[in-house]
Amino acid sequence: MKRIKRALAGTAGTAGTLVLAASLAAPALAQPAASAPALAPDVAAFRALYQEMIETDTSITTGSCTLLAYKIEAHLRGAGFGDAEIYRFAVPEAPKEGGIVVTLAGTSKTLKPMLLLGHLDVVVAKREDWTRDPYKLIEENGYFYGRGTADMKAMDAIWVDMLARFRKEGTKLPRTIKLALTCGEETSTAFNGARWLTQNKPELIAAEFALNEGGGGRTDGKGSVVVQNLHVGEKVVANFRIEATNPGGHSSAPVRDNAIYELSDAMVKLRDFDFPVMLNDTTRTFFSQAGKARGGELGKAMEAIAANPGDKAAEALLNTDKSFHSMLRTTCVATLVSAGHANNALPQRATANVNCRIFPGVAIEDVRKELERVIADPRMTVALADDRGPPGTPPPLDPKIVGPAQTIAAKYYPKAPLVPFMSTGATDGIYLSAIGIPSYGPPGVIGDPDGNGTHGLNERISVQGVYTARTMLTELVKAYATGK
Incomplete structure (x- = not known):
């Protein structure tokens, strides 16, 4: 295996080396359970990657984002990425909270790059509180269970799988695509990799725009997707x-x-x-449009509050x-x-x-x-009590972002309108906006009204929803990467 190129706060460092040395014999990607239905080879490979991500503990107490970043690097090197395209980083005071940046060069000399952002860390999960082992991917009753299944290792796996397939298949796209997977999003007192990159390596992640978590879709709780969301702001x-x-x-x-x-x-x-109740352009549009699509008593209330x-x-x-x-x-x-x-x-x-x-x-x-x-x-x-970072600046509803998202969301979920959405949570997109990179959460990954156990017990996500999101987001990234 080629010598792994790593960076510790911008230089080869001992802390990253120690973590790496402990994991040089990383196991092969886990395979789906024997009872799982037969999958196409590419879908099976994606599922195996997703499973390895879930089963690599990246919580602040007992886990290591650095270890998972190493495994992701190995996966991408296996797809053909080389030293010049991969940058792993950590800092001495937080050796287990490292991340990785990967670049897939485009053919255009005029289009600015796009950035795919994701966080590798998860909220702490205690085995004694869960029905199932939180750090095992369990497929049951149409759902994947495990810590990080929804927040946000499904999207992380989609990003990694996507770049690996583009390289293996020789896909040539006009726009350069960058991927940054970082740690520290879930814990305000932890080292935050996205913040560190914006302050120390802004040129490495420089992009016209970013795709991040926060978007997706919502079901009615009974399996039907009622709305797709484009995340364009956050608290x-x-x-x-x-x-x-x-x-x-x-x-x-x-x-x-x-x-x-x-x-x-x-x-x-x-x-x-x-x-008191407050509305802005994003939330007013959301309640108006999503309410009209939902109908019923709740839908009427959504339209009424918008008015x-x-x-x-x-x-x-x-x-x-x-x-x-x-x-x-x-x-x-x-x-x-x-x-x-x-x-x-x-x-x-x-x-x-x-x-x-x-x-x-x-x-x-x-x-x-x-x-x-x-x-x-x-x-x-x-x-x-703390400094979470700069206030997020809502990105513009750029037609170049909204248009392709509407077209592709309608293709996969024709009965669910795409509406702008303000996240009630927080993402690392705030650090990108601080250096002039607008961050959007694309449609794709779907959730239920109860929140799917995110940050709580027995976190889960729809199996078919994940597979559909993989296909849908790949098509969306290709559309953005053409610059049309």
Whole structure:
């Protein structure tokens, strides 16, 4: 095997070498289970790649993105990519959080490159909480189960498989295609590879536009796709530390002035508070068009809120759908708590992390002040806990992006209109927009209304949906790569 070319913060480094040395004998790609239906050879190869990605733990606690980046590199080298086309990276302080950038040169000297972006890391999954092993790809009842099946290793596998097939088949496209698979998207305190690339190697990922997660489609929960989405904007993420402090004392002489009780009261107030409804061009178009396509009582409510954000009856009905509720406003929710220091002592400190997803255009400081107002307790402090990065800039609804997406989405899902969509989550696209690369989430991968266990238990994704997305996204990338 040729000497692996690697980069550690831009230079060959010992940390990356240690991880690589531990994995030189990487196993061959796992094969589908014997009970799986017969697949065409190219689909079987894709499934095997997808399985290996799922079964390589890339969580922040027990996994390694660097190891998976090495496996992806080996796969692409097997397809014919060489040293000059592959760049792997990590930094000494986070040797397991590395990534990879791959370039497939185009034939045009005038078209700017396009970038395919994906994150390799996944949210931590505890085996004892799951029905199935989270780090095994299990196919059951028409779904793939496993951590990362939906967020976002299906798209990662599609990107890698696509470039490998283009190289093997000798596909010549006018526009250069770049692929960047990074770590750190799921953990705000981790090394973020996308951010590092924009700050240290912007020329390596320079592109006219990027395709990223956040788009896809949505079913009615019964298997029928009702809408396809083009992701054209996202919320801003901010974590706030809510803290109560107290002198404490002996637990044998309790008093009402208790830090845990104070924090609990504050969290109940936040639970019962909703930020006001807000709409922008993207969400107004989404609710109007998707509502018209959906029909029924919920569809009418979507159209009504698009026409009049003050329609309380429509808002109340839409609030029963958690994704619509979030899309309509800034949201803040408690995600972590810590309190006390001994079993037999009154707590001296109680803290909670409140994770906010802030509607575009709303200042982080304004949200912090609103939390203070809602809590309304001068004994509590509310402070920004981290820096998630720059606020995302919604990309334009460029006809060169929207047109091919509409055409190809209609070919595969003719009854599901393509509508612009603002993600209620957050992606690494914010780092791209900060250096002038608009990021779009294309249609393709589909999800159910319940969220498919993403970031939760028993994450899953439709088997047929993944295979259809592979074909659909390949066709879409080819369309963009022609520059037409």
